[in-house]
Amino acid sequence: MSETTKQPTSRLAALFERLEGEGRAALIPYITAGDPSGEATVALMHAMVEGGADAIEIGVPFSDPMADGPVIQAAHERALKSGLGLRGVIDLVAEFRRRDGETPVVLMGYQNPIEAIGVDTFVDKAATAGVDGVLTVDLPPEEADELAAAMGARGMDPIFLLAPTTSAGRTREVASKGSGFVYYVSLKGVTGAANLDTAALASQVEGIRETCDLPVGVGFGIRDAATAGQVGRVADAVIVGSAIVRLIHEQVTAAGGMNDEVLETVRGFLAELRAAVESARSST
Numbered sequence: 001m002s003e004t005t006k007q008p009t010s011r012l013a014a015l016f017e018r019l020e021g022e023g024r025a026a027l028i029p030y031i032t033a034g035d036p037s038g039e040a041t042v043a044l045m046h047a048m049v050e051g052g053a054d055a056i057e058i059g060v061p062f063s064d065p066m067a068d069g070p071v072i073q074a075a076h077e078r079a080l081k082s083g084l085g086l087r088g089v090i091d092l093v094a095e096f097r098r099r100d101g102e103t104p105v106v107l108m109g110y111q112n113p114i115e116a117i118g119v120d121t122f123v124d125k126a127a128t129a130g131v132d133g134v135l136t137v138d139l140p141p142e143e144a145d146e147l148a149a150a151m152g153a154r155g156m157d158p159i160f161l162l163a164p165t166t167s168a169g170r171t172r173e174v175a176s177k178g179s180g181f182v183y184y185v186s187l188k189g190v191t192g193a194a195n196l197d198t199a200a201l202a203s204q205v206e207g208i209r210e211t212c213d214l215p216v217g218v219g220f221g222i223r224d225a226a227t228a229g230q231v232g233r234v235a236d237a238v239i240v241g242s243a244i245v246r247l248i249h250e251q252v253t254a255a256g257g258m259n260d261e262v263l264e265t266v267r268g269f270l271a272e273l274r275a276a277v278e279s280a281r282s283s284t
Contacts, residue, residue: 011104011132012157012180015054016215016236025232027052027277028217029270030108030241031248032059032072033089034079040258044248045096047263049103051270057135057239060089060109067137071242075249086113086122090129097130106133106159106180114147123150133157133180141170141177148177161185164204168211175212181237182212187220198230205234229276238277244269 019026029048033041045056059065061079065072086109093105107126114122114136126134133156139147141160148158157180162171164186174182186201205216217237222228224243231238247269251262 010155010157010180011102012055012106015104016181019054019236023281025235025277025280026054026215026217026237027228027232027270027274028055028057028106028219028237028239029053029244029273030057030059030072030219030239032061032075032079032245033092034061034082034084035075035245035248036078036252036258037082038084038088038092040252041092042095043258043263044266045105046099047267048244048270049100051267052274053103053270055104055106055132055237057106057108057241058089058093059241060086060107060113062110062113065110065137069242071246071249075245078249086117087125090125090131093126093131094129101130104132105130106135106157107131108135108137111136111139119147119150123147123154123156127151127154127156131156133159135159135161135183137161141173144177152179157181159183162208162212168207171208171211175214178214181215181217182208183239184208184216184218184235185220186218186222186231198227201231202234225272225276228273229280232277232280238273240273 015026031041031044048056059072061076061084063080065076089107134151144158151158158178159180160174160178160182162174162182162184184205201218208216215236217239218231218235219239219241222231222238222240228238228240248266251265252258255262
């Protein structure tokens with residue numbers, strides 16, 4: 001293990017250790033912070049946990065979310081109009097932690113906002129608020145030493161992306177600098193893309209495991225309970241983003257704002273995903 005990583009004592013490490021014993025994958029939903037509002041974000045986080053989320057990934061609003069497809073790009077635009085930035089997202093995590101001290105929370109975003117407030121300031125505030133991991137989409141592992149070291153010193157997990165085109169050598173480098181889990185982008189494209197080839201996924205994940213001893217989370221292209229279950233058979237974590245962001249926006253628009261019925265719909269969708277993930281390996 002490199003100097004930029006830490007011993008497995010984080011909430012994420014504890015989660016994956018427990019789920020390995022239970023024989024199932026983690027369910028990790030994604031939402032964009034501030035869409036439709038900061039207050040709604042915290043309520044949605046709790047609803048997703050109640051529905052069965054094992055961890056939560058929170059998107060940090062950014063003006064150029066280049067890894068994201070139209071659904072999440074639009075969510076970023078809506079969140080930015082409310083003025084929510086990285087500091088505000090960290091405050092939302094702190095608010096969530098007042099009721100939930102166990103569910104791991106991962107921030108997913110881009111490097112520019114972190115650089116704007118400074119690496120040390122960001123890590124200190126995020127760790128204090130209860131952030132467990134950070135996935136910085138546009139930060140390659142070759143340039144991540146400063147952030148990874150600062151995070152490791154505060155018990156946080158630096159998380160990196162792997163793609164279908166990632167070489168074995170680069171996978172080893174990611175494994176040496178990251179912790180918590182690796183995020184495997186199952187499609188050549190942006191979030192929300194279609195045509196996930198679940199038949200090929202097993203061999204791809206197995207190839208990653210040959211050179212990486214971190215849990216493998218799979219995202220991009222998981223849009224319903226059926227695909228969540230298929231991915232849950234082979235991955236250590238099933239990450240669902242665009243489908244949830246789309247559902248929230250549709251429900252909020254139809255209701256004219258956030259209300260209990262919207263939260264119940266989201267809770268129910270998470271319960272469907274959780275049931276599929278739980279039954280995935282028992283059916284093989």
